Amino acid sequence: MRHFFLPLTIAAISLASPVLAAPGDMNVATFLAKADALKAKGAAALFSPDIKLLQAEGNAAGEHYKARLKAERAAGKPSSCPPQGARINSDQLLAFLRTYPEAARPRVSMKQAMADYFIRHFPCR
Numbered sequence: 001m002r003h004f005f006l007p008l009t010i011a012a013i014s015l016a017s018p019v020l021a022a023p024g025d026m027n028v029a030t031f032l033a034k035a036d037a038l039k040a041k042g043a044a045a046l047f048s049p050d051i052k053l054l055q056a057e058g059n060a061a062g063e064h065y066k067a068r069l070k071a072e073r074a075a076g077k078p079s080s081c082p083p084q085g086a087r088i089n090s091d092q093l094l095a096f097l098r099t100y101p102e103a104a105r106p107r108v109s110m111k112q113a114m115a116d117y118f119i120r121h122f123p124c125r
Contacts (some may be wrong), residue, residue: 007087022060023056023057023059023060023061025109025110025111026057026109026110026115027106027107027108027109027110028097028100028104028105028106028108028109028110029102029105029106030106031054031057031093031097031110031113032097032098032105034050034053034054035054035094037050038050038051038054055073056088057110058088058093058110058114060110060111060114061073061109061110061111061114062088062114064110064111064114064115065114065118066113068115069082069118078124079115079118079119080118080119080121080122080123080124081122081123081124081125082121082122083122086122088117092121095116096113096116096120096121097113100113
């Protein structure tokens with residue numbers, strides 16, 4: 001009986017592996033597609049699990065950049081200079097994500113996009 005479950009477990013893990021990607025690793029194309037699908041649902045989007053997924057992606061990407069920026073500041077070369085407690089407007093972020101050419105979007109992670117957003121919107125002067 002034990003041998004019967006092993007192949008099923010391996011199959012389940014292999015099918016689930018894309019879902020197990022680390023938060024912040026979603027690419028811009030997927031993020032925008034999910035955001036657009038939620039917008040199309042209107043009020044029903046509030047019941048979609050994709051809202052929490054996109055929030056987790058954005059938060060993870062932001063935390064990743066925050067850690068990167070802390071290391072850059074310690075080295076004396078920050079890539080951006082956001083004000084203390086800077087918050088990102090979701091509409092502005094989505095508009096920024098759309099500035100990536102469509103062909104490039106699948107190759108750009110949300111971690112990289114978030115870094116690019118901060119670098120562009122909060123340059124050091």
